[in-house]
Amino acid sequence: MRKLTSTPKQDGFRMPGEFEPHRGTYIIWPERPDNWRNGAKPAQKVFTQVANTIGKYEPVTVIVSDGQYQNARHMLNDYVRVVEMSSDDSWVRDCGATFVVNDQGELRGIDWSFNAWGGLVDGLYFPWDKDDRIASKMCELEGANRYRLDDFVLEGGSIHVDGEGTLMVTEECLLSAGRNPQLTKEEIEKVLCEYLNVEKVLWIKEGIYNDETNGHVDNMCNFVRPGVVALAWTDDENDPQYKRSHEAYEYLSNEVDAKGRKLEIHKILTPTPVLITKAESEGVDAVDGTLPRQVGDRLAASYVNYYTGNGFVAVPVFGDPHDELAIKQLQELYPDRVIEPIYAREILLGGGNIHCITQQVPETRK
Amino acid sequence: MRKLTSTPKQDGFRMPGEFEPHRGTYIIWPERPDNWRNGAKPAQKVFTQVANTIGKYEPVTVIVSDGQYQNARHMLNDYVRVVEMSSDDSWVRDCGATFVVNDQGELRGIDWSFNAWGGLVDGLYFPWDKDDRIASKMCELEGANRYRLDDFVLEGGSIHVDGEGTLMVTEECLLSAGRNPQLTKEEIEKVLCEYLNVEKVLWIKEGIYNDETNGHVDNMCNFVRPGVVALAWTDDENDPQYKRSHEAYEYLSNEVDAKGRKLEIHKILTPTPVLITKAESEGVDAVDGTLPRQVGDRLAASYVNYYTGNGFVAVPVFGDPHDELAIKQLQELYPDRVIEPIYAREILLGGGNIHCITQQVPETRK
Numbered sequence: 099m100r101k102l103t104s105t106p107k108q109d110g111f112r113m114p115g116e117f118e119p120h121r122g123t124y125i126i127w128p129e130r131p132d133n134w135r136n137g138a139k140p141a142q143k144v145f146t147q148v149a150n151t152i153g154k155y156e157p158v159t160v161i162v163s164d165g166q167y168q169n170a171r172h173m174l175n176d177y178v179r180v181v182e183m184s185s186d187d188s189w190v191r192d193c194g195a196t197f198v199v200n201d202q203g204e205l206r207g208i209d210w211s212f213n214a215w216g217g218l219v220d221g222l223y224f225p226w227d228k229d230d231r232i233a234s235k236m237c238e239l240e241g242a243n244r245y246r247l248d249d250f251v252l253e254g255g256s257i258h259v260d261g262e263g264t265l266m267v268t269e270e271c272l273l274s275a276g277r278n279p280q281l282t283k284e285e286i287e288k289v290l291c292e293y294l295n296v297e298k299v300l301w302i303k304e305g306i307y308n309d310e311t312n313g314h315v316d317n318m319c320n321f322v323r324p325g326v327v328a329l330a331w332t333d334d335e336n337d338p339q340y341k342r343s344h345e346a347y348e349y350l351s352n353e354v355d356a357k358g359r360k361l362e363i364h365k366i367l368t369p370t371p372v373l374i375t376k377a378e379s380e381g382v383d384a385v386d387g388t389l390p391r392q393v394g395d396r397l398a399a400s401y402v403n404y405y406t407g408n409g410f411v412a413v414p415v416f417g418d419p420h421d422e423l424a425i426k427q428l429q430e431l432y433p434d435r436v437i438e439p440i441y442a443r444e445i446l447l448g449g450g451n452i453h454c455i456t457q458q459v460p461e462t463r464k
Numbered sequence: 465m466r467k468l469t470s471t472p473k474q475d476g477f478r479m480p481g482e483f484e485p486h487r488g489t490y491i492i493w494p495e496r497p498d499n500w501r502n503g504a505k506p507a508q509k510v511f512t513q514v515a516n517t518i519g520k521y522e523p524v525t526v527i528v529s530d531g532q533y534q535n536a537r538h539m540l541n542d543y544v545r546v547v548e549m550s551s552d553d554s555w556v557r558d559c560g561a562t563f564v565v566n567d568q569g570e571l572r573g574i575d576w577s578f579n580a581w582g583g584l585v586d587g588l589y590f591p592w593d594k595d596d597r598i599a600s601k602m603c604e605l606e607g608a609n610r611y612r613l614d615d616f617v618l619e620g621g622s623i624h625v626d627g628e629g630t631l632m633v634t635e636e637c638l639l640s641a642g643r644n645p646q647l648t649k650e651e652i653e654k655v656l657c658e659y660l661n662v663e664k665v666l667w668i669k670e671g672i673y674n675d676e677t678n679g680h681v682d683n684m685c686n687f688v689r690p691g692v693v694a695l696a697w698t699d700d701e702n703d704p705q706y707k708r709s710h711e712a713y714e715y716l717s718n719e720v721d722a723k724g725r726k727l728e729i730h731k732i733l734t735p736t737p738v739l740i741t742k743a744e745s746e747g748v749d750a751v752d753g754t755l756p757r758q759v760g761d762r763l764a765a766s767y768v769n770y771y772t773g774n775g776f777v778a779v780p781v782f783g784d785p786h787d788e789l790a791i792k793q794l795q796e797l798y799p800d801r802v803i804e805p806i807y808a809r810e811i812l813l814g815g816g817n818i819h820c821i822t823q824q825v826p827e828t829r830k
Contacts, residue, residue: 181601
């Protein structure tokens, strides 16, 4: 497949909303013992559950190293496709391709530079070269030509689009020193508009408290459909999340999207703060240069880190009193989709959630 | 995809002749410096030429390690698909899946046990576990369920079928001590009939002289179409190949295929004996357990190691006076296909030729 030097906007390609029809979903198998406790065995069980659940609704491809290939193949349902690929960790939302489509039904990929959420400034591990090659390999598998940005760092979890010209990001992430410090906010916005083919960028100030991704928007806020968003929320004034959510609400309430619409904002209460236990911390290998998982650390738990696919919404739950409310609210927001709650504490322990470990390939057929 | 416990014969699947329409072709990128001289750089150029040539006629997928991924991507034409996969060497004909189809248009794979042409008896390298996983990974990529034979060793280069019930093999290979010594010839034939869904096995005694594969049939004899074969030949009584070719001719002349047809046999003169030069030998790393490439060793050169695809025949040539005759004969045998001669000494130096480095996926559409 080809590496393209033009841009999606120039070529008439756009990124569809996640809620639009999918050709399928990618997931990367978790392995690294300095991030996933107990040799990643508990995480592999939950990733398997996520893959098997999504596979009921649309084709799922699981990316896995040669070393774990047979184990993954044995654990996953037959309807999941397993392909070998090297990676540094398992966050395909962030290192994988961002797919765009045109009106003629052609699929292309955007291959952003990936630097493990901050490179040598505040990245979470080193090196990250295998992760940075994932997007190009996904494009080959999908038969998609590829826009490569050698000089622009971005993760898929730091963007959400409505498919109709509007993009949502956070300043906390996109303006952080570990991403593109050589560019001004205006220059960054220009790149986003050119590659995602959008006209309006909504700049939420911050994401979820203590989110090691520098506050990815996908843990904080999501487009349910054009004009409608779900926002992580707390009414507890003593929670450091309070100010973050309230500022986002105020900002979004006073903005319009690319089509000039006011946004309908649905507040989704976050779970009771989730802290790493002693047992959970002790299961993680200590390796210099990898973010440690220390007992008592607060995890960036949020129901908004859900994944929307063909006829379903896969929602992380935590065994928390707020689980039920989140499920109820999401069912009301997505009346035509099956809500699939998955107990996801294990994914959260690794630093993200269901949305972070999935990447959609949009449907290109009409 | 599923691992099946039935057999292709039981399920109504057959292996089409190579000359039937293809969905595409697989090739593995050469790398190992203890088999390919000069860090495999000369071989990579020729493999690139083979892939680019076949890619003009049908989809080509090149399998490559993560370490060589970017180099392969840069060297190969855009229309070639590049996928990451671990391997021990680059002989997809032998370690890859053997694909079978049914009348309903379903594709399945046969995943024979692979032991590097003889395992601990007379195998060519150790270990071979990555190669043995290639077939299952190809099946996943093709969305094909898979027949796995844990207790039966076979390489794709040791079989040729006419697609109408006839199989050709050599006794030299299939009865060798490094393959399935626990089975009698009759038991081996039974497995072949069951998995390749054939009724008649033609047992040629020996393959090409000094062929390190224990005389694979694909270097010796091929089905041009049902009832017609091309046989490697020499008229030089002093050549150790003489007896091999003449015995095969006599055997085949007195046999009929599964449909009861006498075979039309076309003799293809082998090139003048090809010997390894000092420079060629010196470029190969010396590694214990890998077959050395010593100066003066005779290579198993044969034009019959050609590959037949959609509208073309890719033929190895050697800069030999017999090249022209072979091309002319093959053009007469394949009047509707373009003959694509490729200078293939570099592949031969690694131990095989164009047919050995390619594996077809049959077309399943009617």
